[in-house]
Amino acid sequence: QKEVEQNSGPLSVPEGAIASLNCTYSDRGSQSFFWYRQYSGKSPELIMSIYSNGDKEDGRFTAQLNKASQYVSLLIRDSQPSDSATYLCAGRCGGGNNRLAFGKGNQVVVIP
Amino acid sequence: NAGVTQTPKFRILKIGQSMTLQCTQDMNHNYMYWYRQDPGMGLKLIYYSVGAGITDKGEVPNGYNVSRSTTEDFPLRLELAAPSQTSVYFCASSSRDRDEKLFFGSGTQLSVL
Numbered sequence: 001q002k003e004v005e006q007n008s009g010p011l012s013v014p015e016g017a018i019a020s021l022n023c024t025y026s027d028r029g030s031q032s033f034f035w036y037r038q039y040s041g042k043s044p045e046l047i048m049s050i051y052s053n054g055d056k057e058d059g060r061f062t063a064q065l066n067k068a069s070q071y072v073s074l075l076i077r078d079s080q081p082s083d084s085a086t087y088l089c090a091g092r093c094g095g096g097n098n099r100l101a102f103g104k105g106n107q108v109v110v111i112p
Numbered sequence: 113n114a115g116v117t118q119t120p121k122f123r124i125l126k127i128g129q130s131m132t133l134q135c136t137q138d139m140n141h142n143y144m145y146w147y148r149q150d151p152g153m154g155l156k157l158i159y160y161s162v163g164a165g166i167t168d169k170g171e172v173p174n175g176y177n178v179s180r181s182t183t184e185d186f187p188l189r190l191e192l193a194a195p196s197q198t199s200v201y202f203c204a205s206s207s208r209d210r211d212e213k214l215f216f217g218s219g220t221q222l223s224v225l
C-alpha cells in the first residue's frame with residue numbers, strides 16, 4: 001500500500017459549487033498533513049496544513065483530518081475558475097525521518 | 113526576494129551523458145530536497161539534506177548523487193543519463209518548523225533521448 005493515496009480521477013465542478021478531495025494514508029504514526037496546489041507547468045504551493053483531528057478552515061478552504069480512519073480531505077467552497085489545478089496531498093512519514101510522502105494528485109476543473 | 117532558484121529550466125540530454133542541476137536558496141533554510149515528478153504522478157523524493165555536510169537518500173536515489181557543502185546550495189548530479197530519468201525535477205527547502213512549508217523552485221524539465 002502506498003503511503004499516501006489519492007485515487008479519484010479528475011473532478012469537474014461548476015463555478016460556485018463545492019469541490020471535495022480525499023486522501024488516505026497508511027502510516028498510523030503520521031502526524032502532519034498538507035495540501036499543495038499545483039497549476040499546470042508550475043511548482044506546488046502550500047495551501048493548507050493540518051495536524052489535529054477535526055476541521056481547519058482558511059478562507060474558502062477547509063481541511064479535515066480523521067486519524068482513526070486515516071484519511072484527510074480538502075473542501076473548496078464557492079469554487080472559482082482560478083481553483084482549477086492539481087491538488088497534492090502530503091503526509092509526513094513516521095519513524096523519525098524528515099520525509100514527506102506525496103499522493104499522485106487530483107486534478108480539479110472548475111467550469112464557469 | 114529570490115527564494116529557491118533552480119537552473120536550468122529545460123535540458124535535453126543524450127543517453128549516457130551527465131549533468132548537474134543547480135539549486136540555491138537564500139532563506140537560510142537547513143532542509144533541502146530534490147523531487148522528481150513524472151506526468152500524472154505526485155512527487156517522489158530523490159535525496160534530501162538536513163544541513164551542510166549531511167545528505168540522505170529518499171525513495172528513488174538510484175542514478176543520482178548530491179552534495180551539500182553550504183547551507184545555500186544543493187546540486188543534483190545525474191551520472192550516465194537514462195530515458196527513465198526523463199522527468200520534471202523540483203528542488204525545495206524548508207525551515208523544518210512545525211508548519212513544515214516547502215518552498216519549491218520553478219522546476220527543471222529534463223528529457224533524456
